[in-house]
Amino acid sequence: MAGSQDDRSLTRRELLVSTATALSAATLLPAEGDQAALGTQPTEPVIPADPTKVPGPPTSAASARSPFVQMARTPTGAIAGSSLAPIHLMNGTVTPSDLHFERHHAGVAMIDPARYKLMLHGLVDKPLVFTLDELKSFPSVTRVYFLECSGNGRAAYSAPKPELTPQLIDGLLGNAEWTGVPVRTVLREVGVRSDATWALAEGGDAALLSRSIPLEKLMDDSLFVYAMNGEPLRPAAGYPVRLLNPGWEGNTCVKWLRRLELISQPNMSRDETSKYTDPLPNDTARQFSFVMDAKSTITYPTYPVQLTRRGWVEIRGLAWSGRGRIESVDVSTDGGRTWTAAKLQEPVLDKALVRFTHSFQWNGERTTIVSRAVDATGYVQPTLAEYRQVRGGGTNYHYNHLRAWTVEADGRVVYEVAP
Amino acid sequence: MSRAVVLLTLGASLVLACSRSGSGPADSSSARRGSVSPAPSEPASYALGRPPEPQEIAAWDLDVNPDGVGLPSGRATAIEGAVVYAAKCATCHGAKGEGVAPNPPIVGREPREGFAFGRDPALVKTVGNYWPYATTVYDYVRRAMPQDKPGSLLPNELYGVTAWILAENGIIARDVVIDSLSLPKIKMPARDRFVRDDRLTTPNFK
Numbered sequence: 140m141a142g143s144q145d146d147r148s149l150t151r152r153e154l155l156v157s158t159a160t161a162l163s164a165a166t167l168l169p170a171e172g173d174q175a176a177l178g179t180q181p182t183e184p185v186i187p188a189d190p191t192k193v194p195g196p197p198t199s200a201a202s203a204r205s206p207f208v209q210m211a212r213t214p215t216g217a218i219a220g221s222s223l224a225p226i227h228l229m230n231g232t233v234t235p236s237d238l239h240f241e242r243h244h245a246g247v248a249m250i251d252p253a254r255y256k257l258m259l260h261g262l263v264d265k266p267l268v269f270t271l272d273e274l275k276s277f278p279s280v281t282r283v284y285f286l287e288c289s290g291n292g293r294a295a296y297s298a299p300k301p302e303l304t305p306q307l308i309d310g311l312l313g314n315a316e317w318t319g320v321p322v323r324t325v326l327r328e329v330g331v332r333s334d335a336t337w338a339l340a341e342g343g344d345a346a347l348l349s350r351s352i353p354l355e356k357l358m359d360d361s362l363f364v365y366a367m368n369g370e371p372l373r374p375a376a377g378y379p380v381r382l383l384n385p386g387w388e389g390n391t392c393v394k395w396l397r398r399l400e401l402i403s404q405p406n407m408s409r410d411e412t413s414k415y416t417d418p419l420p421n422d423t424a425r426q427f428s429f430v431m432d433a434k435s436t437i438t439y440p441t442y443p444v445q446l447t448r449r450g451w452v453e454i455r456g457l458a459w460s461g462r463g464r465i466e467s468v469d470v471s472t473d474g475g476r477t478w479t480a481a482k483l484q485e486p487v488l489d490k491a492l493v494r495f496t497h498s499f500q501w502n503g504e505r506t507t508i509v510s511r512a513v514d515a516t517g518y519v520q521p522t523l524a525e526y527r528q529v530r531g532g533g534t535n536y537h538y539n540h541l542r543a544w545t546v547e548a549d550g551r552v553v554y555e556v557a558p
Numbered sequence: 559m560s561r562a563v564v565l566l567t568l569g570a571s572l573v574l575a576c577s578r579s580g581s582g583p584a585d586s587s588s589a590r591r592g593s594v595s596p597a598p599s600e601p602a603s604y605a606l607g608r609p610p611e612p613q614e615i616a617a618w619d620l621d622v623n624p625d626g627v628g629l630p631s632g633r634a635t636a637i638e639g640a641v642v643y644a645a646k647c648a649t650c651h652g653a654k655g656e657g658v659a660p661n662p663p664i665v666g667r668e669p670r671e672g673f674a675f676g677r678d679p680a681l682v683k684t685v686g687n688y689w690p691y692a693t694t695v696y697d698y699v700r701r702a703m704p705q706d707k708p709g710s711l712l713p714n715e716l717y718g719v720t721a722w723i724l725a726e727n728g729i730i731a732r733d734v735v736i737d738s739l740s741l742p743k744i745k746m747p748a749r750d751r752f753v754r755d756d757r758l759t760t761p762n763f764k
Contacts, residue, residue, distance in 0.1 A: 217660075218705065245702060259607075260615055267607035268614065276606055297679070328603055339621055345708045347701040349621060398618050407624050407691045409698035413683065416752065418675035424688075424748075428755040432763075462758070517761040525763060531676040 210238055218246045223310025227438045232492040234313035236368045241375050242288045245345035248395040252379045261401035264330030271379050274363060277320035283491045285314045285459045287431050289388035289415060292538030301553035305438045314492035317383055319364030322357045335401035340382050343397035350391045351405035360385050386461030386490040387429040390415055420531035431461030433520050434539040435468050435512035446550035454497045460514035464489045467513045470497040474507035507555050509543040523557045622697040626742030632713030633737035636725035639718025646704050655726050665726040673751045686727025690752050692744040696720045
């Protein structure tokens with residue numbers, strides 16, 4: 140059911156079963172005369188036959204989704220696990236915070252903000268420790284950036300099958316409005332010594348996850364962020380403070396950040412050696428592959444959608460590039476033979492998700508639809524064949540080849556498993 | 559303020575707002591009263607934060623670098639480490655480091671020659687065939703292991719477990735003493751296989 144694009148396809152029975160535990164009696168007004176339902180739990184949500192004839196529930200402290208809307212991530216239950224966002228059920232570009240993807244290496248660290256501190260030390264003139272309040276007292280900036288796990292797309296490359304949703308392929312992806320302080324502003328306070336070229340960023344989770352980050356990036360656009368989409372970071376997003384390196388691998392954006400140590404050589408931590416490196420066909424492994432390459436994916440129509448009528452269909456999707464702004468997105472509705480520039484929804488922001496749309500007339504015949512991103516540096520999203528030739532069969536991250544979807548003659552849409 | 563006054567004020571500002579939006583640019587600036595100064599330049603310091611106590615830094619600055627900086631005193635051999643490994647690691651990683659699903663093996667040297675990970679997706683990465691630095695083993699185990707009790711192993715235990723993993727992978731002998739001097743000197747089989755990212759040298763796909 141989670142994969143259903145059309146909410147209206149839910150039966151009332153399914154709806155009631157799936158939402159009964161999630162809803163309290165107070166969130167929906169019982170039908171007239173059904174006072175017994177008040178205060179009992181769990182209670183079936185009751186939708187009046189004519190909402191214009193019955194007053195609705197009063198205001199609430201925080202609002203929930205409509206019981207008719209089912210959106211969920213895919214938690215694995217593992218401490219070192221991930222949870223993919225239902226990007227194919229989203230419209231627009233901002234990822235709701237409670238559905239932003241998760242990838243943790245030792246579970247979600249739960250941190251008391253009163254005891255939180257961030258330490259900057261190492262090759263600096265004056266090491267300093269900051270409280271959360273002090274970090275929030277620095278001049279703040281608010282920016283929209285995508286965040287993506289570098290393993291995103293693995294299912295489509297390593298285990299492709301027709302029954303793949305965009306969530307299962309590219310759900311380790313989010314886009315949020317972040318608020319925080321530029322790292323360079325805080326580095327100015329400690330005085331970076333001339334022999335410092337990197338910094339070790341360390342999280343306060345049970346893995347003490349650590350990544351070496353080049354100083355150049357930290358002085359460019361990296362942020363210590365404490366808010367996401369207008370509210371404090373949620374614990375799963377790194378509460379109270381995470382590092383955000385725009386356009387870079389998600390794991391470099393260290394959550395629950397507790398320490399930044401200025402150093403002269405990378406630390407060679409586990410997550411920059413044994414993990415998050417990219418073996419190539421020439422018997423080497425690419426290391427410190429921080430930047431997320433340009434990518435796009437159609438999010439509608441895709442599996443498990445079935446088109447029910449011929450005629451105009453709006454193809455919708457997302458595009459992004461860690462190198463900068465998306466310049467254009469090309470869409471093909473004939474399996475890549477001909478391409479048309481899709482409409483990009485404004486504003487097109489640097490290192491942020493861009494929504495593209497393209498309408499085409501589906502005539503009821505089998506056809507393959509595919510999108511192709513081009514970014515402002517001229518980088519073009521590669522085909523699967525190009526990708527396979529350059530990256531080889533054993534690569535494990537940075538899967539940015541084209542994703543294609545085939546609309547079958549009966550309207551079913553499936554992931555195109557290219558030969 | 560009485561309710562009536564509030565309503566009146568609100569009403570007046572609404573009227574103002576409406577008339578303002580309806581008027582041309584010529585007189586719209588007249589509503590911007592008072593002088594507007596440029597933003598102040600950035601001060602030399604925002605005077606936030608405090609210097610950490612030396613013990614505060616020492617408590618957190620536990621990372622170990624490839625040159626051995628950060629390694630504490632202590633020492634152990636793989637023979638000694640075998641006891642620690644069996645007690646604290648084998649449940650998840652297997653008695654011989656062969657892995658216990660879903661945890662992959664940490665011991666194994668295939669391929670013996672070459673580094674075919676980019677060509678052969680079936681190859682399993684282990685400490686022996688993929689990790690480029692021996693210091694990373696110590697650093698990571700200290701940070702994150704055992705998973706249910708991270709940070710609980712003492713330096714001698716950490717040296718012992720590190721030595722055991724290296725010995726099982728055929729990189730050192732079981733009686734070699736591993737300490738802050740010997741560990742950074744070990745050259746891992748995959749050490750020279752890692753290259754820096756070169757993708758950004760071109761707008762073409764690499």
